[in-house]
Amino acid sequence: MNIFRTLHRSILILFAVVVVSILALAHISISKIVAEQSRAQQQSHSPALKLITEQLMRPLHISQTLAQAQELKQIMANPQDREQDIFAMLARLNKEFDLNFFIASEINRVQYDSKGRKLELIEGKVDWYFRYKAQPETAMADIGQWQNPQFYIDLKIFDEKGKFLGVFGVGKSLKGFTEVFGQYKNTFGYDFIFVDQNKDITLTSDIELLVQGATFKNLANLPWFQALDEQQQSQSLNNLLLPIKGQESLIAELNIQPFDWTLYLITPLESRQTEISRGFMFSIVTLLVVIFGLFLLIYNLLYYFKKDMQKIKQIDILTELSNRSNMNLKFDELMYEKQSVSLVLVNLDNFKPINETHGRKAGDIVLRQVAQMLQSEVRNSDYLGRWSGEEFIILMPNTGPHEAVDVCQGLCKKLSAMTITTGTTSIQITASFGVSFTAIPRPISEVVSAADDALFTAKRDGRNMVKMQLIKAD
Incomplete structure (x- = not known):
């Protein structure tokens, strides 16, 4: 709710800034030129704002926003086996935004477009790609396809390590531009x-x-x-x-x-209009710059708001650990990278009596302190999250099951040695650990099921211990 209030407040402030800016520019214009002629000229030039924003800035911001998507980077990082996904994504974007989209892959040197076409990127035949690749700029606007001229915005795409993956772009037929320009010229001259x-x-x-x-x-x-x-x-x-x-x-x-x-x-x-138009054109250009600047400011505000919202959705509010949804995503990423993973379920022993005896507030304190302890003790390469009420999950990439058991034995001992203070009450806590492992890509549900079986065994055999259950070979 605080973020929503901040966003609401920020938009109101920006709206006030826009209003004040427009009023100030109007006041300057009126002080320099005849009021009636100034208003008439403002009405005739106002479509320029819409023209630049819709015809040029809209494709730019759409392409810049989509270029940040992890889906795009993942597809471009491994295009050979995902051509159907590439064409499906490009066709979907074409339908949603009514623009032509394309991907030029550096990895397999193939260009894909939203019309389902492929073109091999051969040096000497496809000049634009290699010319743009050699330039230092990461974004470029260009005109291409001479038989049916298109306005293109090309963006270089890199992975998290800075490796060049290729070019993602958006195109729009010049026919649309010339029609808009022609209408504007006929109306205003x-x-x-x-x-x-x-x-x-x-x-x-x-x-x-x-x-x-x-x-x-x-x-x-x-x-x-x-x-x-x-x-x-x-x-x-x-x-x-x-x-x-x-x-x-x-x-x-x-x-x-x-x-x-x-x-x-x-x-x-006309000669008698020169001074009036000079002052007016100065005001219009200034207004364009101010509105464009404010437009970028609002765009960036919404972009960072979206990032904050995504972050909130991925964090468990009570423990400030990754939530179940985020841990699912991390597991899928590890499977996509074909890494082996040990998965550990950590369930607090006899947690329900703590809530019944000391109250839910005390239970929340226990969960927070256990989360802090686990977070401080797990290795830097491991991922820790809250799986359910009193249950936590640990993902250990490139860690064998026996090594994972050794790590969990240490965590189990440190948990049992903890004394948690909730006001005037001291509480001892223990936990049971269930360990499973996969060396090949599997659904998380299959690996969790094996870890859950191991956890059940640990509970049945007396709690406060670590048990391992490997997945049976198919």
């Missing part, structure tokens, strides 16, 4: 030009400047840009007034940082 770091024109509302075949048109080839002197060409073009196609036009420049692109918003003006 303004042109967009997006250029990359090489000044190549990647996206534009001017059909004459779109990518032709496999060739980009460059900003340096445009007549109005060529008319500038060398110093002007090397500097920012923001608020520059130029004759373009026979009309006086004001240029607004905005850096789209995630892509290292630059947006030029070209506004045709």
